[in-house]
Amino acid sequence: MTQIRRGALAALSIAAALAVPAAAHAHRQWLLPSATVLSGADPWITVDAAVSNDLFYFDHVPMRLDSIAVIAPDGSKGEVKNPATGKYRSTFDVQLDKPGTYKIVNVSDGVSASYKQGGEQKRWRGAAADLATAIPKDATEVKIMENSRRLEVFATRGSPSKDALKITGKGLELDPVTHPNDLVASEPATFKLVIDGKPAADVEVDVVAGGNRYRSATTELKLKTDAQGAFTVKWPEAGMYWLEASVRGGQSSIPGAERSAAYVTTLEVLPD
Incomplete structure (x- = not known):
């Protein structure tokens, strides 16, 4: 894949647009729907869920479905149907029994901590409710991180709708300007990132094309949000794209803790 360089677009700051080796990233989490735009009397989709080195290829561990x-x-x-978890991936079905746009979400929250006890460095990871008893009273140099991650995909039966796209106001979220099921290779798409419902400014966004297992390099766009949290993507070509953004800092619900929030989605870009 040749290297891609794009100039700045409206409401966009592009840090870089690079072709990077396929092995440069590892262990990405993703949801992959079998289709995102459907019609007919009784449409269904199957969603794959995994953590892998190569995007959309099952080579590491399955994603757990407890929080879907x-x-x-x-x-x-809505309802998750026919869930199953195997060695390398999980799968489930969703029946699109109503017209409009569905949002499928996997939200995970947790806490990680590092500390020293008796001069030995130790680490802990678990639920916020267990934090008080997890850290020994004689621990020193305690550092706590509150972590949240939101993975989403979208699927539309018939005409796109917006009710399911409403943000919750908690964590890092995508507030679409362009509908996520109305993406065409020849048309730039604009989105907004918000943190706790407020614009997430100056946040780096990775947009990566799928199918990199069969390429010597993968197409990766490095973008950055503007003051309103907006960014615009000019798609190199049609296909499935993985989008990730993360922020550190902000108000934590745990006194004295740092905060990390991440957002991931898979978007289907259709040909002209």
């Missing part, structure tokens, strides 16, 4: 939720076009709770 489906938001129907009217905002009601």
Whole structure:
């Protein structure tokens, strides 16, 4: 894949647009829907869920499905059907039984800590509720990190709708300007990132094309949000794209803790 360089677009600051070796990144988490734009009387999708070295290729561990939720076009709770977890991936089905856009979400929250006890460096990871008893009273040099990660994918039956796209106001989220199921290779798409419902300014965004297992290099766009949290993507070509952003800092719910929040989505870009 040849190297890609794009100039600045409206509401966009591009840090770099690079072709990087496929092995440069490891252990990405992702959800991959079998389709994102559907029609017909009874459409279904199958979603793969995994953590892998190569995007959309099963080579590491499956993603657990305990926290998967489906938001129907009217905002009601949808249903995960036929869930299964194997050696390298998990899968589940979603029936699109209502017209409009569905959002499929996997949200994980937790706490990690490092400390010294008796001069020995130790680490702990778990739920916030267990933190008080997890750190020994004689621990020193205690550092606590509150972590949250949101993975989302979108699928639309018929015409796109917006009710399921509403943000929760918690953590790092995507607030679409361009509908995530209305992406075409020839048309730039604009999105906003928000942290706790407020614009996430100056945040780096990685946009990576799938299928890198069969390429000597993968197409990766390095973008950055503007003061309103907005960024624009000019797609190199049609295909499935993995998008990730993360922020550190901000108000933690745990006194004295740092905070880390991440957002991941998979977007399908259709040909002209």
